[in-house]
Amino acid sequence: xxxxxxRRFVEGTGAGLVATTVPLQGQTAKAAAAVxxxxxxxxxxxxxxxxxxxxxxxxxxxxxxxxGLTGSxxxxxxxxxxxxxxxxxxxxxxxxxxxxxxxxxxxxxxVEGLAQNGKLxxxxxxxxxxxxxxxxxxxxxxxxxxxxxLNHNPHPTTDEVRAGMTGNICRCGxxxxxxxxxxxxxxxxxxxxxxxx
Amino acid sequence: xxxxxxxxHPTSRIDAEKRVTGTATYTGDLRLPGMLYARVLRSPxxxxxxxxxxxxxxxxxxxxxxxxxxxxxxxxWGSGDMRxxxxxxNDPVRFVGDAVAAVAATDRHTAEEATRLIAxxxxxxxxVLEPEDALKxxxxxxxxxxxxxxxxxxxxxxEQYRRGNIDEGLRAADRVFEDxxxxxxxxxxxxxxxxxxxxxxxxxxxxxTPTQGISNCHTEIARDLKLAPEKVRIICQFMGGGFGNKNQxxxxxxxxxxxxxxxxxxxxxxxxxxxxxxxxxxxxxxKQYYKVGVRNDGTLTAIQLRxxxxxxxxxxGTGGIAGIEIYQCPHVERLVYPTYTNKAVSANLRGxxxxxxxxxxxxxxxxxxxxxxxxxxxxxxxxxxxxLNDQIPYTSIGLEDCIRRGAEAFEWRKRWHAxxxxxxxxxxxxxxxxxxxxxxxxxxxxxIDLDARGTYHLHVGVTDIGTGAKTTMALIxxxxxxxxxxxxxxxxxxxDRCPFSVGESxxxxxTQTGWAVVEAAKDLKRQMAEKGLPQGNQLLTAxxxxxxxxxxxxxxxxxxxxxxxxxxxxxxxxxRVTKYVxxxxxxxxxxxxxxxxxxxxxxxxxxxxxxxxxLLYDRASGQPLNAGYYGARILTHLDxxxxxxxWIQTEDPYGPFGAKTLGEPTIIPSPASVGNAIHNAIGKRxxxxxxxxxxxxxxxx
Numbered sequence: 001x002x003x004x005x006x007r008r009f010v011e012g013t014g015a016g017l018v019a020t021t022v023p024l025q026g027q028t029a030k031a032a033a034a035v036x037x038x039x040x041x042x043x044x045x046x047x048x049x050x051x052x053x054x055x056x057x058x059x060x061x062x063x064x065x066x067x068g069l070t071g072s073x074x075x076x077x078x079x080x081x082x083x084x085x086x087x088x089x090x091x092x093x094x095x096x097x098x099x100x101x102x103x104x105x106x107x108x109x110x111v112e113g114l115a116q117n118g119k120l121x122x123x124x125x126x127x128x129x130x131x132x133x134x135x136x137x138x139x140x141x142x143x144x145x146x147x148x149x150l151n152h153n154p155h156p157t158t159d160e161v162r163a164g165m166t167g168n169i170c171r172c173g174x175x176x177x178x179x180x181x182x183x184x185x186x187x188x189x190x191x192x193x194x195x196x197x
Numbered sequence: 198x199x200x201x202x203x204x205x206h207p208t209s210r211i212d213a214e215k216r217v218t219g220t221a222t223y224t225g226d227l228r229l230p231g232m233l234y235a236r237v238l239r240s241p242x243x244x245x246x247x248x249x250x251x252x253x254x255x256x257x258x259x260x261x262x263x264x265x266x267x268x269x270x271x272x273x274w275g276s277g278d279m280r281x282x283x284x285x286x287n288d289p290v291r292f293v294g295d296a297v298a299a300v301a302a303t304d305r306h307t308a309e310e311a312t313r314l315i316a317x318x319x320x321x322x323x324x325v326l327e328p329e330d331a332l333k334x335x336x337x338x339x340x341x342x343x344x345x346x347x348x349x350x351x352x353x354x355x356e357q358y359r360r361g362n363i364d365e366g367l368r369a370a371d372r373v374f375e376d377x378x379x380x381x382x383x384x385x386x387x388x389x390x391x392x393x394x395x396x397x398x399x400x401x402x403x404x405x406t407p408t409q410g411i412s413n414c415h416t417e418i419a420r421d422l423k424l425a426p427e428k429v430r431i432i433c434q435f436m437g438g439g440f441g442n443k444n445q446x447x448x449x450x451x452x453x454x455x456x457x458x459x460x461x462x463x464x465x466x467x468x469x470x471x472x473x474x475x476x477x478x479x480x481x482x483x484k485q486y487y488k489v490g491v492r493n494d495g496t497l498t499a500i501q502l503r504x505x506x507x508x509x510x511x512x513x514g515t516g517g518i519a520g521i522e523i524y525q526c527p528h529v530e531r532l533v534y535p536t537y538t539n540k541a542v543s544a545n546l547r548g549x550x551x552x553x554x555x556x557x558x559x560x561x562x563x564x565x566x567x568x569x570x571x572x573x574x575x576x577x578x579x580x581x582x583x584x585l586n587d588q589i590p591y592t593s594i595g596l597e598d599c600i601r602r603g604a605e606a607f608e609w610r611k612r613w614h615a616x617x618x619x620x621x622x623x624x625x626x627x628x629x630x631x632x633x634x635x636x637x638x639x640x641x642x643x644x645i646d647l648d649a650r651g652t653y654h655l656h657v658g659v660t661d662i663g664t665g666a667k668t669t670m671a672l673i674x675x676x677x678x679x680x681x682x683x684x685x686x687x688x689x690x691x692x693d694r695c696p697f698s699v700g701e702s703x704x705x706x707x708t709q710t711g712w713a714v715v716e717a718a719k720d721l722k723r724q725m726a727e728k729g730l731p732q733g734n735q736l737l738t739a740x741x742x743x744x745x746x747x748x749x750x751x752x753x754x755x756x757x758x759x760x761x762x763x764x765x766x767x768x769x770x771x772x773r774v775t776k777y778v779x780x781x782x783x784x785x786x787x788x789x790x791x792x793x794x795x796x797x798x799x800x801x802x803x804x805x806x807x808x809x810x811x812l813l814y815d816r817a818s819g820q821p822l823n824a825g826y827y828g829a830r831i832l833t834h835l836d837x838x839x840x841x842x843x844w845i846q847t848e849d850p851y852g853p854f855g856a857k858t859l860g861e862p863t864i865i866p867s868p869a870s871v872g873n874a875i876h877n878a879i880g881k882r883x884x885x886x887x888x889x890x891x892x893x894x895x896x897x898x
Contacts, residue, residue, distance in 0.1 A: 035306075056306060070226035071219015073437070075388045076470035080826035083388055111219035120217070128213040131790045134798060135663030136216035137388035137437025143217065162834040169826055171386050171438055172663050173801030174794050175837040 040104040044069065045113030053100045060084040060095035063110060071111035071140045075169070082168035085141035086110045092148035094167075111140035114147065122192075123147060126185040127178075134172035141168045146182045155186060198785065198846055203676040204854050207790035210668045211687065212435075212661075221435040224405050225392040225467070232394065233262055234305040235456050235466035237449075238298040238312040239476060240290035243324035243539040243819030244337060247288045247297070247317060254314040255300060260307040262460040264315075266298045270455055275421050276445035277542075278511040280347055281340050285448050285455070289322060291339055291510030292539050293821055294475035296448060301456040301464045324819045328505040328536035329484060339510045339537040346512045346535040356517065358531040360586060366499025366528025370490025373499075374568070376561050377486045380553035380868075380886040381811035382507065384479040384824075385546050386831055389437025391468035391477065395453035401428050406450050407436035409443045410700020412658050415692045417446035422454060433660045433690045440802075441545030442477050443662070444702040474541075474824035479812060481516050481535075481543030482507040485557040490528075495571050497526040497580050500558070504533040507540055514544030520554035523596075523633050524562070524580050525587050539819055541812060545702065548861040551632060552803055552868050556886060559630040559869035563876065567616060573873070574604050574613075577631055577758075585752040592748065593857075595782030595845035596756035600631060603780030606843050607760035612776070617880020622768045625775070628873025631758040632865030636708055636784075636858035638745040638753065638851055642696035643713035645674065645721050647737040649730070653678060653721075656688045657710055658698030664860055665791030666706045672787055673711045673853050677718035697742070704755075704858035707787060711853035713743035745851075753851055756782040757862045759800060759870040765878045767897055770890030772808055772875060774838040779867075781842070784849040784857035796863045797840040803867020805832035811887050 036055040041048065044067060053062055060077075063069045063086070072095055075083035079097040086095045087109040095108075114121040123146050126132070133139040142165060149156060149164035156164065161182045162175075170178065215221040250266050267286035277283040286296050298315050302308035323337040330336060331344040338344065345353050367373055393406040402424060408414040411431045419426045436443070449466050457464040468476065483506050490499035506516035516535030566576035578600055584590050604610075612627040619625065644656040655674050659666040671685040678684075688694055699709045721739035731737050762776035779796050786792045809830035813822040823829060849855040868886060876882045881896040 054306075064226070065228070069219070070222070073223070073388070074225070075390065075437075076826055077390075078470060078825065080470070081388060111217075115218060120214070124214075124217040127217045128209050131209065131213075131665075131794050133210075133213070133216040133663075134665075134791075134794055135388065135438035136221055136435065137223065139216055140219050162837075166834045169388070169831055169833060170798075171388050171440070171802070171831060172794070173798030173805075173832065173837070175801065175832075175834050176797045176839055177794055179834065 038101045040101055042103055043107040045109060055099065055101055057100045058096050059098040059100050059103050062100040063095060069110050069112050073137050073140060075137060081138070082141040082145065083138050085144040085168060087144055087148055090148070090151060092145045111143055114143060122185040122188040123182065126181040126188065130177050130181040130184060132174065132178050132181045134174050138168060138170045142170065142178050149182070150186055150189065154189060158183065198848055201676055201854060203682060204672050204787050205785060205789070208668060208672060208682065208788050210665050210791065211671055212667060223389060223435045223437055224394065224407050224433070227394055227405055229394060229396060229463040232463045232465050233301040233303060233460055234308050235299055235301040235453060235464050236305065236308040236312050237296050237452070237468065237472065238315050239472065240293060240295040240297055242290065242319055242321050243293050244322040245290050245319040246322060247290065248320050249318040250298065251316040254316070255311040258307060258311050258314060260303040261300060261311045262303070262462065263301045263456050264298060265452065265455055272421060272451055272455060274448050274451055276417050277448060277513060280512040283511050285451055292541055293819065294472065294541060296476065299452045299456060301460050305467060324539035326538055326540055326814055326816065326819060328507045328534065328538055331536050331538050332534065339539060344537040346508055346516070346537055355532040355534045359529065361528030363499055363501050363528050363530040367488065367490045369498040371493045372491055374489045374491070374561060374565050375487065376564065376884065377484065378557035378560060378884045379485070380483045380556060382479050382482045382540060382543060383546070383806060383810040383812060384474045384829060385440040385442040386826065386829060387438030387440055387442070390470055390473045391447070391449050392465065393450045393453045394463060394465045395450065395457040396463040397457055402454055403430045403432065404450050404454060405432045407443055408433050408660060409439045409662050409702050411660055411690060411692050411695070412697045413444060413700045414446045418450060418454070421446060421451055431692045436660055436662055438663050440547045441549060441702060444545060444700060471824050475821055478513055478542040478544040480546040480553065481514060483518055483553050485518060485554065487557060487561050489561055489565055491565055491569065493569065495569050495576055495579050497524055499528040500524060500526050502531045506533060506535045507538045507543060508535050509540050509542035510537050511542050513542050514549055517550035518554040519550035520558040522586060523582050523631055525582050527587065540814060541821065547799065547802065547864045548634065551634065551865040552806060553886065555630060555632050555865050556869045556872060559866065560872055560882060560884065563628070563873045564882065573629060574600060574609055581631065582633065585754065589750065589752045592751050592753045592851055593784065593847040593849040594756060595847040596631065596633070596758070598845045599756055599758040599780040599782055602845065603758045603760050603778050603843055606841060607776065607778040609760065612762050613877060616877050622766060624765050624767060624878040625762060626765070626874045626876065626878025627760065627762045628870050628877050629758060629760045630866035630869030630873060632862060633754045633756050634704065634858055634862040634865060636753045636755045638712060639699060639705065639709050640744045641699045641709040641713040642742045643710065643717040644696050645717045645739045647721060647731055649732055649735060651684060652686050653680065653684055654686045654688060655714065656695045657714065658692070658695035659706055659710055660690045660701060662701045664701065664706065664795060665788060666701060668791065669707055669787050670710060670714050673714045674718050676854065677715050678722065704860040707856050708852045708858055711856060712745065713741050715853045716743050717741040753849070753857065755857045755859065755862045757866055759866040761870040761874040763871060763874040763878055765875055765893060767879060770893035772888065774804055774871065777838050777840045779840055779842050779863070780845055781859065781862065782845040782847050783859040783862065784852060785846055785855040786844055787856050792859055793842045795860055796842045799863020800840045800867050801832055801837050803864040804871055806886065807868035807871035807888055809887050
């Protein structure tokens with residue numbers, strides 16, 4: 001960037017700001033080659049993807065920026081809030097704290113994979129009915145942790161729901177309604193399985 | 198209160214399915230072709246002059262497209278400081294986190310790497326962290342003219358309020374109580390971090406940004422970039438909370454716009470969570486000194502407050518300390534000193550002036566009640582406000598019912614006892630506190646188009662920060678038009694498509710924009726009666742720019758009382774909230790389902806403020822120590838009690854169907870009620886928020 005004086009800059013703002021110098025294209029290509037890449041196989045919501053990923057990319061980044069699955073949110077990017085929670089081989093994990101290369105050969109389920117054949121998951125139905133989401137930014141993560149919980153404990157108590165979802169922060173503070181939703185979904189699932197039996 | 202057809206019935210959000218399927222599109226989810234990513238370099242020092250910035254290594258990094266510093270960008274961020282010129286990049290830097298440079302590059306990793314390659318030579322300056330230290334002679338001067346932030350008139354004096362004569366009031370008292378309280382800087386900590394995308398089309402700028410007010414953002418971005426308002430478009434379809442830190446235009450939006458112009462490509466700027474905690478703003482820390490005069494029968498004669506608010510180095514908020522207005526008292530004096538410090542900037546967080554002030558006054562009033570051997574509930578019923586500042590009648594007031602019926606629902610008589618009573622290491626106690634919040638009427642607009650298919654297209658400039666505003670507006674329109682909710686199509690969050698809205702701050706959307714919706718619906722009904730229904734390609738359009746005259750001789754307020762029961766483990770200092778009742782007079786409740794969510798959320802946030810949250814600083818180095826969710830110990834599922842919500846629906850003659858304000862009152866008495874419950878449990882008071890385990894063990898030792 002050429003040095004721009006304050007005066008020149010102020011003058012420039014009237015007719016569009018002063019452009020900076022742009023690095024040569026060749027340099028960009030060289031830099032891209034310098035970043036280590038790996039080809040990985042990911043099964044996401046039932047679809048197999050072969051992807052060339054930079055080793056520094058997180059799973060959250062790959063899902064959102066490269067597979068267009070933006071339902072998982074990045075709230076902190078450091079394993080504190082849970083907004084990016086997905087299921088990795090059925091277990092709820094913070095996708096911001098997993099490198100994409102670590103997920104090679106594994107199966108990922110995101111919020112986009114919850115509804116089946118156009119029918120919402122009972123958890124999603126319950127979240128709507130009990131007003132789980134306020135701003136909605138933590139919701140996908142709450143849903144995925146709830147899904148993991150019900151997968152291994154179909155009849156949780158209130159305290160078990162709280163414990164199972166405690167890694168998912170909701171700053172709107174709607175924990176009461178999230179817990180209610182999960183208990184309601186568990187009841188629906190139990191009634192469904194009784195009907196099928 | 199009469200029952201209405203649509204308003205007042207629990208209704209799921211009209212966009213709920215999008216929110217649970219991952220299809221609600223937030224700003225960070227958007228990608229534009231050729232979009233660059235931007236990152237910000239920030240000051241590691243609490244106070245320093247910049248001698249030199251060397252960009253050469255960063256510029257040489259392939260993929261870097263534009264870099265801004267104070268040397269090539271002198272855009273003033275008008276909303277960043279109400280008193281001084283605050284640039285996007287300042288020299289000197291005045292807090293750890295002050296922006297030094299912003300870099301746009303082909304991807305976020307390159308942008309981040311480039312910020313690390315910028316070499317800055319700082320001349321480190323002396324710093325000061327606490328307001329009272331900052332006001333001492335010889336303290337480092339943070340802004341020209343001294344560290345007491347001037348009033349709106351430019352006078353370097355405290356913000357003042359007086360009625361009666363405080364000395365007379367104190368003389369008239371049988372007993373005078375004095376104490377001091379403090380509250381720390383805490384962060385809004387909304388889940389969605391700051392992200393904006395700026396795109397230029399010739400001389401026209403579009404900014405996608407998570408904002409609490411597209412109209413404010415629009416006006417202020419145009420002002421700060423010296424653009425004609427029609428050259429700016431703001432879009433916010435879904436946004437992940439703000440609690441007061443996304444009200445105005447922000448530096449990141451301006452940075453993205455300038456970077457995009459320099460680089461000739463759209464720019465997405467992203468802040469990290471740490472930046473969000475340090476570099477945006479949080480609740481102002483306070484120190485509060487009270488004197489209260491009271492007669493032996495419990496009648497108040499005087500309330501005096503001298504308070505200090507730490508604003509950080511820029512005046513982005515009022516720094517007010519509210520709370521004493523909930524008591525009737527003939528002699529009142531309040532002096533508040535908003536003061537510059539070298540900590541993170543302070544401004545609005547849910548009920549900006551209130552929960553910390555209510556914590557102070559409600560802690561002291563609890564002690565007064567105990568000293569006079571009065572039940573705290575009876576003491577409050579005796580002394581609660583009946584008129585605003587003892588002068589102006591309220592349009593409606595349900596405070597007494599909030600206290601009485603809240604106490605009943607809470608089983609106050611069963612749970613409350615003499616302070617410290619009870620044996621065993623785990624002690625239980627009950628506490629309560631009350632509050633009020635302005636619910637004034639004001640300017641907002643709405644447009645409704647009716648097409649020949651019978652769909653009502655409601656255009657409102659709301660963004661829905663989690664409150665359910667879109668649904669609330671649709672319910673109000675459906676009610677007034679007498680049509681099913683499904684007939685209302687809401688268009689929101691885009692300044693090219695929506696009229697002015699006051700913005701989702703000050704808890705004003707339901708009352709102000711809701712009122713404009715009522716007026717527009719009335720106008721449309723008149724037109725339908727006059728002209729008949731539209732046919733073919735016709736539209737009927739009603740446009741209302743509502744600007745109700747300010748109430749004269751009357752004040753419109755919402756009221757609240759919260760009740761908390763806690764268990765305190767006197768061996769570990771651990772506190773668990775075991776019962777919580779929140780009683781609210783917000784007039785008519787438009788949507789009890791989403792309103793209940795707001796109350797539960799506000800109370801929960803207040804419990805976190807009572808027990809956990811504080812941005813800690815190292816006094817020797819001026820470094821913040823615990824920025825982030827983990828360090829702030831934001832309340833989790835495991836910490837949160839069941840919050841019972843009680844509606845005291847007063848009939849109010851103003852507002853849409855008598856609705857008053859709700860969002861912010863929900864946090865106001867929460868920290869105080871928890872603090873009072875802890876005092877009731879252990880018989881000792883912790884005067885400084887947050888009431889941590891160490892402090893509890895300290896007062897018990």
